[in-house]
Amino acid sequence: MAMDLQFEVSMFITIVIPLFLGAFVMYIVRALKGPTIPDITLAIDCLSYDLAAFLALLSIYFRSPILIPCAIVLALWVYALDIYVAKYLLKKEMGE
């Protein structure tokens, strides 16, 4: 192949990173602007799932697997956030 694989992957990821960041900014704007509590949690929910994908992509870019366990934990933690907010909205208690 003419081009080196590593260079091609790095070029692709440098193109994709700003697009991801643009989407994150839009989610953050919705999270700050969101009139109701469910809107805010929905925006944070989506932001964090996409952040997990972004972390996985970055771990290829930086060639080190140190970011990957954080992506798994982030996905689980955001799910817990959803459950807590829903539980609070319904029964005004967090189930401690």
Next chain:
Amino acid sequence: MASTLDWVLVSIGEILVAIGVFFDIVAAIGMLRFPNFFVRLHAATIGAIGGAFVPLIGVAIMSVGCDFLGRYRFFIAGAAAVTAVLILILAPVGSHVLAKAAHESRTAVVQPKVVDHLEEDRMTRGEEK
């Protein structure tokens, strides 16, 4: 040098990541422009599944093909696949629970409303109880 199999895997992964980024931006725009919470749920599930699951599968496939990563590529591929499966299961459940809570506690008002059968059912159930 990278064999053709590596190139095939990397290109498949990159196509999936590109599709995922497109879904991600569309979902983000949707989250901004939709009128109320319940319509934004559509954008949220697109952002969660199309914007997170698809790129993660793309990363999993791409990292197997990247031979410059050495041993780490299998670790990244496995963890990305696990995260993708987790998100596939958790995202719909999370948004469903949130939607139920928002509707029942009436924090999210249904603004441009044509008809809301759930509310009517809840009213009739409310009177009977």
